[in-house]
Amino acid sequence: MRTYMAKQGEIPQKWHLMDAEGQVLGRLATRVAAVLRGKHRPQFTPHTDTGDFVVVVNADKVRLTGKKLEEKVYYRHSNWPGGLKSMTAKQLLAQHPDRVITYAIQGMLPKNPLGRRLLSKLKVYPGAQHPHAAQRPEPLAV
Secondary structure, three states: OOOOOOOOOOOOOOEEEEEOOOOEHHHHHHHHHHHHHOOOOOOOOOOOOOOOEEEEEOHHHOEOOOOHHHHOEEEEEOOOOOOEEEEEHHHHHHHOHHHHHHHHHHOOOOOOHHHHHHHOOEEEOOOOOOOOHHHOOEEOOO
């Protein structure tokens, strides 16, 4: 018996909608990362894109537990001397609420070209409105 390996484009990709309102950031991110990767399917193949598209709405209402709002720090660097910038989770949630969820999910995906392609299938919006109604996304529960 040979092991089944899914090929690119062989598995149809669906669209899922997840509401982040009141959800804990880490639990939401693990569920979304598994769906993006395709681990919810029996045909999961580690080196192939077998996942689905995910639309996350209400990113500004996501919940962080403990003291993470004040103590969790996000860093970025401009590659120039003295170009290290830092921002707490509270500041990032106020300015760019979609990036908090994107960074959490990005850390759970592979760090290679496949992971970058999977991240492009993630759509995060701060409010309840999204432009993907034509794809008829199905609700995704945590």
